[in-house]
Amino acid sequence: MTTGPDEAVVCRGLTYTFRRGRRKGGDTRAVDGVDLTVRAGEVFGLLGPNGAGKTTTIRAITTLLPTASGMVEVFGRDTAGRRAEVRRLLGYVPQQLSADAGLTGRENVALFARVFDVPRAERSARVAQALAAVDLTEAADRLAGTYSGGMVRRLELAQALVSAPRLLVLDEPTVGLDPIARASVWERVDAVRRATGMTVLVTTHYMDEADRHCDRIALMDRGRIRALGTPGELKARVREQDAALPDPTLDDVFRHFSGRGLARGEGTEGDFNDVRRTRRTANRVG
Ligand SMILES: Nc1ncnc2c1ncn2[C@@H]1O[C@H](COP(=O)(O)OP(=O)(O)O)[C@@H](O)[C@H]1O
Numbered sequence: 195m196t197t198g199p200d201e202a203v204v205c206r207g208l209t210y211t212f213r214r215g216r217r218k219g220g221d222t223r224a225v226d227g228v229d230l231t232v233r234a235g236e237v238f239g240l241l242g243p244n245g246a247g248k249t250t251t252i253r254a255i256t257t258l259l260p261t262a263s264g265m266v267e268v269f270g271r272d273t274a275g276r277r278a279e280v281r282r283l284l285g286y287v288p289q290q291l292s293a294d295a296g297l298t299g300r301e302n303v304a305l306f307a308r309v310f311d312v313p314r315a316e317r318s319a320r321v322a323q324a325l326a327a328v329d330l331t332e333a334a335d336r337l338a339g340t341y342s343g344g345m346v347r348r349l350e351l352a353q354a355l356v357s358a359p360r361l362l363v364l365d366e367p368t369v370g371l372d373p374i375a376r377a378s379v380w381e382r383v384d385a386v387r388r389a390t391g392m393t394v395l396v397t398t399h400y401m402d403e404a405d406r407h408c409d410r411i412a413l414m415d416r417g418r419i420r421a422l423g424t425p426g427e428l429k430a431r432v433r434e435q436d437a438a439l440p441d442p443t444l445d446d447v448f449r450h451f452s453g454r455g456l457a458r459g460e461g462t463e464g465d466f467n468d469v470r471r472t473r474r475t476a477n478r479v480g
Pocket residue numbers: 212222223224242243244245246247248249250251465467468
């Protein structure tokens with residue numbers, strides 16, 4: 195496809211509530227009236243502490259949750275009415291493990307190629323290409339169970355890339371990785387993006403990564419977008435509004451707009467389930 199709207203993703207009034215039984219306490223409004231637009235070709239970061247609602251927003255955009263309230267469009271297609279079409283445009287690396295330890299790297303990627311309807315005649319070439327794009331050619335025929343955390347994450351990236359998505363969605367792609375593995379995940383994403391013009395939507399709670407790699411970011415807290423713009427714009431806004439911060443970091447920006455700090459645990463840890471979910475992710479790749 196050569197033409198398309200300038201917007202890769204548009205959310206309007208997106209709201210999602212997890213219903214819980216009365217005995218277990220109230221409902222959780224995980225996403226609360228989110229408006230955001232991801233422009234075609236950009237790297238857009240959704241930032242916020244554990245429990246902010248990032249994954250729930252991502253799951254609505256990738257059609258894995260029904261849009262209970264509000265509207266989501268991916269390249270002009272409504273996710274409610276054109277779900278299958280939307281899915282064909284996306285590559286998604288979920289927060290949870292999506293690679294199978296008992297298969298080789300190549301077999302893992304081939305499985306995704308089949309599921310995502312890569313034409314049979316092109317499959318083995320496309321699988322090899324995706325593995326090469328994440329620097330796993332040499333390790334391709336080893337069991338994924340023998341891979342390091344960074345390699346597993348790059349394998350999952352290859353799984354998402356094999357269908358040549360126009361939009362790549364990454365949920366905490368670097369959580370639990372050492373700095374070198376984190377940098378290598380970003381390098382691979384950047385290289386594919388430069389080559390294909392693919393749009394990237396990424397969640398992270400690492401402010402430094404977002405600052406370096408995202409064209410624009412949305413700061414999310416308690417289900418809402420607290421601020422949105424380029425890292426430079428957001429810092430400039432804080433600089434204007436707070437004389438005590440002549441050279442604000444993104445952490446300062448977050449604190450300014452949410453009223454609390456992000457990195458140093460000022461009541462931003464989320465509840466037990468949030469921690470458990472994040473840990474589980476960190477363990478499996480660590
Ligand atoms: N499956 C679920 N059932 C009930 N509550 C959930 C579920 N998933 C997430 N939540 C709650 O929704 C809120 C947002 O969670 P989530 O979208 O996972 O945040 P994030 O990805 O930013 O850490 C949190 O309060 C979390 O506890």
